[in-house]
Amino acid sequence: MPENAFLETGCYGPVLEDSEFEFIRHVVGENAGIVLGPNKRQLVQGRLARRLRELGLRSYQAYCDHLRRSGPEELVGLINALTTNVTAFFRENHHFEALASYMLPEAMLRNASSRRLRVWSAGCSTGEEAYCVAMTGVDVVPPAGWDFKVLATDIDSEVIAFAQQGVYPLDRVASLPSERLRNSFQKGGGAQVGKAIVKAQLRAIVTFRVLNLLHAWPMHGPFDVILCRNVMIYFDQATRERLVNRFTEMLAPGGYLCIGHAESLHNLDAPLRAVGRTIYRRSGGEAHGS
Ligand SMILES: C[S@@+](CC[C@H](N)C(=O)[O-])C[C@H]1O[C@@H](n2cnc3c(N)ncnc32)[C@H](O)[C@@H]1O
Numbered sequence: 567m568p569e570n571a572f573l574e575t576g577c578y579g580p581v582l583e584d585s586e587f588e589f590i591r592h593v594v595g596e597n598a599g600i601v602l603g604p605n606k607r608q609l610v611q612g613r614l615a616r617r618l619r620e621l622g623l624r625s626y627q628a629y630c631d632h633l634r635r636s637g638p639e640e641l642v643g644l645i646n647a648l649t650t651n652v653t654a655f656f657r658e659n660h661h662f663e664a665l666a667s668y669m670l671p672e673a674m675l676r677n678a679s680s681r682r683l684r685v686w687s688a689g690c691s692t693g694e695e696a697y698c699v700a701m702t703g704v705d706v707v708p709p710a711g712w713d714f715k716v717l718a719t720d721i722d723s724e725v726i727a728f729a730q731q732g733v734y735p736l737d738r739v740a741s742l743p744s745e746r747l748r749n750s751f752q753k754g755g756g757a758q759v760g761k762a763i764v765k766a767q768l769r770a771i772v773t774f775r776v777l778n779l780l781h782a783w784p785m786h787g788p789f790d791v792i793l794c795r796n797v798m799i800y801f802d803q804a805t806r807e808r809l810v811n812r813f814t815e816m817l818a819p820g821g822y823l824c825i826g827h828a829e830s831l832h833n834l835d836a837p838l839r840a841v842g843r844t845i846y847r848r849s850g851g852e853a854h855g856s
Pocket residue numbers: 598599600649650651652653654657688689690691692695719720721722725777778779780794795796797800826
């Protein structure tokens with residue numbers, strides 16, 4: 567271990583050298599569209615330290631060699647280690663209010679004959695966002711006669727595995743109103759004591775899948791609403807523009823795209839109109855307030 571390891575990282579452990587950082591930046595940029603600026607070296611070193619321990623490797627050089635040799639297999643481990651999965655139930659609640667007050671009601675008018683409603687949570691992390699869409703949907707979509715489904719995808723296989731369980735530590739649901747808690751969760755027993763479990767009726771609405779947004783999408787759509795919140799923040803402008811155009815093609819005419827609070831489609835060439843705070847609408851269909 568180089569002598570300066572503690573000074574550089576705040577803890578003893580291998581140091582990520584410039585050439586190794588450059589290689590990892592390149593791999594992550596090419597494969598996940600994630601842009602790691604030069605100031606992210608410490609962060610990458612910190613996040614990958616655990617991965618090195620899991621693999622029993624003693625240096626980042628050895629890790630880079632392993633990455634070169636194992637290809638797509640370790641790419642998943644790398645991306646899982648580097649992605650930021652912060653999320654929360656009803657985070658940026660104005661989107662769920664809009665979903666209930668006009669996005670789903672408009673889609674119900676538009677889809678009166680097919681009676682099909684589709685929402686995509688793209689970059690869903692541990693599933694809170696997707697379950698909130700399901701909870702909001704059951705509040706406003708009549709229980710009989712509507713085929714209401716949520717697709718939830720993320721590049722990170724570990725968060726998808728967690729989300730599929732629908733089991734959350736109590737502190738993650740502590741801030742929810744008690745009526746929401748009662749209606750949407752049951753108390754865990756046995757091995758799940760002290761946990762809140764999303765009710766089966768809601769879990770049945772959501773399908774979780776691993777999906778890299780930069781790759782081909784197997785689904786056909788159209789979606790009435792797409793949420794891609796706090797994901798594009800990692801991408802460069804060209805990747806964002808391509809992605810937003812692909813989202814637009816996946817939206818039904820009159821469908822909505824919701825993005826995160828720190829994101830904007832300003833300066834992006836995409837056929838969407840801003841209709842609210844971080845809410846964009848594809849033209850066509852019956853508009854809210856028109
Ligand atoms: C900060 S979380 C956002 C979670 C949720 N949408 C929200 O706003 O609360 C960002 C998520 O984007 C995912 N992500 C990053 N790059 C991705 C890519 N290329 N394809 C799919 N998901 C990606 C990460 O794995 C992470 O779970």
